[in-house]
Amino acid sequence: xxxxxxxxxxxxxxxxxxxxxxxxxxxxxxxxxxxxxxxxxxxxxxxxxxxxxxxxxxxxxxxxxxxxxxxxxxxxxxxxxxxxxxxxxxxxxxxxxxxxxxxxxxxxxxxxxxxxxxxxxxxxxxxxxxxxxxxxxxxxxxxxxxxxxxxxxxxxxxxxxxxxxxxxxxxxxxxxxxxxxxxxxxxxxxxxxxxxxxxxxxxxxxxxxxxxxxxxxxxxxxxxxxxxxxxxxxxxxxxxxxxxxxxxxxxxxxxxxxxxxxxxxxxxxxxxxxxxxxxxxxxxxxxxxxxxxxxxxxxxxxxxxxxxxxxxxxxxxxxxxxxxxxxxxxxxxxxxxxxxxxxxxxxxxxxxxxxxxxxxxxxxxxxxxxx
Numbered sequence: 001x002x003x004x005x006x007x008x009x010x011x012x013x014x015x016x017x018x019x020x021x022x023x024x025x026x027x028x029x030x031x032x033x034x035x036x037x038x039x040x041x042x043x044x045x046x047x048x049x050x051x052x053x054x055x056x057x058x059x060x061x062x063x064x065x066x067x068x069x070x071x072x073x074x075x076x077x078x079x080x081x082x083x084x085x086x087x088x089x090x091x092x093x094x095x096x097x098x099x100x101x102x103x104x105x106x107x108x109x110x111x112x113x114x115x116x117x118x119x120x121x122x123x124x125x126x127x128x129x130x131x132x133x134x135x136x137x138x139x140x141x142x143x144x145x146x147x148x149x150x151x152x153x154x155x156x157x158x159x160x161x162x163x164x165x166x167x168x169x170x171x172x173x174x175x176x177x178x179x180x181x182x183x184x185x186x187x188x189x190x191x192x193x194x195x196x197x198x199x200x201x202x203x204x205x206x207x208x209x210x211x212x213x214x215x216x217x218x219x220x221x222x223x224x225x226x227x228x229x230x231x232x233x234x235x236x237x238x239x240x241x242x243x244x245x246x247x248x249x250x251x252x253x254x255x256x257x258x259x260x261x262x263x264x265x266x267x268x269x270x271x272x273x274x275x276x277x278x279x280x281x282x283x284x285x286x287x288x289x290x291x292x293x294x295x296x297x298x299x300x301x302x303x304x305x306x307x308x309x310x311x312x313x314x315x316x317x318x319x320x321x322x323x324x325x326x327x328x329x330x331x332x333x334x335x336x337x338x339x340x341x342x343x344x345x346x347x348x349x350x351x352x353x354x355x356x357x358x359x360x361x362x363x364x365x366x367x368x369x370x371x
Contacts, residue, residue, distance in 0.1 A: 001036060004158045008212070009040035011162065012092055013048055016133035016209050021049030023089035030058045031096030033139035038094055053088065059102035066106055071113045078117030085126045096137030100145065100296070104240030108269040111239050112326070115273065120326040124314055135161065135212035136299050145237075146295035160290040160300070163370075165208030168215060168287070171364035172205040175217050175285070178362070179203035182346040185221070185283070187308065189335055189342025191231030191247060194310070196221035198283065204318045206284075215288030215303040220321040221280050221310075224253035230310060233339055234294040234301050234332040241266055242296065246331055248312075254278050255312060271312060276325030281315035284308060285344070285352070286332070289367035298330050305367050306336040306355020308344065 013019050025045045029038040038054060045052040069077070085091070103111070136142060136157075143153035183199040198219045206216045228250060235244045241263060249257035255278040260267050271277050286307035294301040302309045313327030335342035336355035344352045351358060357365050364370075 001040060004162070005037045005040045006044075008158070008161055009037060009044040011208075012041060012133060012135070012212065013044040013050070015165070016212060017090040017092060017131040018209075019045055019048050019050040019090055019131075022051070024051045024053060024087065026085065026088040026091045027052055027054040028091070028093045029054060029056050029096075030094065031098050031137060031139055031141075032058070033098075034094045034096030034137035037137055041092055041094065050090075053084075059097050059099070063102050063106075066103060066110060066114055069110065069113070074110075074113040074117040078121040081118065081122045082126060085122050085130075088130065090131040091127050092132070093134035094137055095134065095299075096139040096142065098139070098141055100141060100237060101240040106239065108266065112273050115326040119328075124326075124328075128317065131209075133210055133212060134299065136297055142295075142297060145297060156290070160213040160288065163208075163213065163215075163288070163290065165214060168370055169205055169207035171370060172207060172217050172287070174359075174361040175357075175365060176203040176205050178346060178351070178359075179217065179219050184347050186345045187230070187310075187342070188344075189231075189333065190233070190340040191245075192229060192333065192342065194226065194228035194230045194250070196227065196253075196280075196283070197225040198222065201319050201321055204316070211299055211303070213288055213291065213300060213303055215291070215305070216284040216286050216309075218282050218284035218316075218319060220282050220315045220319045220323075221253070223279055223321045223323050226250045226253045226280055226310075230333070232331040232333045234304070234307070234334055235296060236298070236301070236329075236331055237296050238270060238329060243267055250280075253280065270327060270329065273327050274325050276323045277313050277327040279312070279323045279325075280310055281313050281321065281323045281325065281328060282309070282311035282319070282330070284311075284330075287365045287370065289370040292336075294332065294334070298332075301332045302330045304332065304334055305370075306352075307332050307334045309333070 138154040138157035143150040244261040246260040288303040313325040341354040
């Protein structure tokens, strides 16, 4: 076994979900390559005194069900999974899908039934109340999306995932405190001029306890306060479909116009999954110093140092703005000079310019101070 998998597994069990003796851990594994890390996690959890439960859920196996199941079958599937999730204390999702396009031809109606049964009934209301962490695994498919050799990508992956998150967490404290005191936020950049309030929502540090890799501080906009135009310059994947240059026009908090380079019809189908999907549930600033460009993988892309994401769909309970949806789609815009730059102000004060924090007490989050 790659010794880095043992080290990462111990970090996941002891730091990310802080598994205690006697606690039950749900380990969801996707992809054959991810089995090695899955075995290491099961071993680490057992040595820590926990009780692991493991579930292999690759899209190659789920595809026949998702393509042919009726709405009633999806609902029954969700009802079956929910009590399993309810019975555990912690969840780790190790995701290394063999082919990220395996669900690209699934009809939108069936993906809607899937998301409602699995995410809206199992993961959002149950799993998010547990101790949980999700991560990708550096398989060849992921290296291809990143346009890197598999070995080179794996080295990058372990550098990113085994970062000193305790140090990052301390550097996040001033930013979280500032967000907690902020009312008005303005985001400006190429194709973006957006204003909203975060008053009373609160800030949450993502410092290795929810995602690996990690590196963001998030809040949520007051649901009806978002006004303006936003363009996301990082490409994104959803249900096996690639979207580029997504652009939203927003009025009264609601996305009233959605366009993109690609399948705009599919984009709007995702936003029409329910009433909450056209409102926003999260606003976050990415700070991971090792992640500098997108790779069509949300868990990495949303942590890009110098980026932000404004998320259509469901809000997290820890930064609750009242928006409920089966959708939670982290769409990313990068504001470093290579990507066109940009500015973020809090209550009229410049907080970040061209991806770098400006106030002295926030400069600990700039890349050179986190590596």
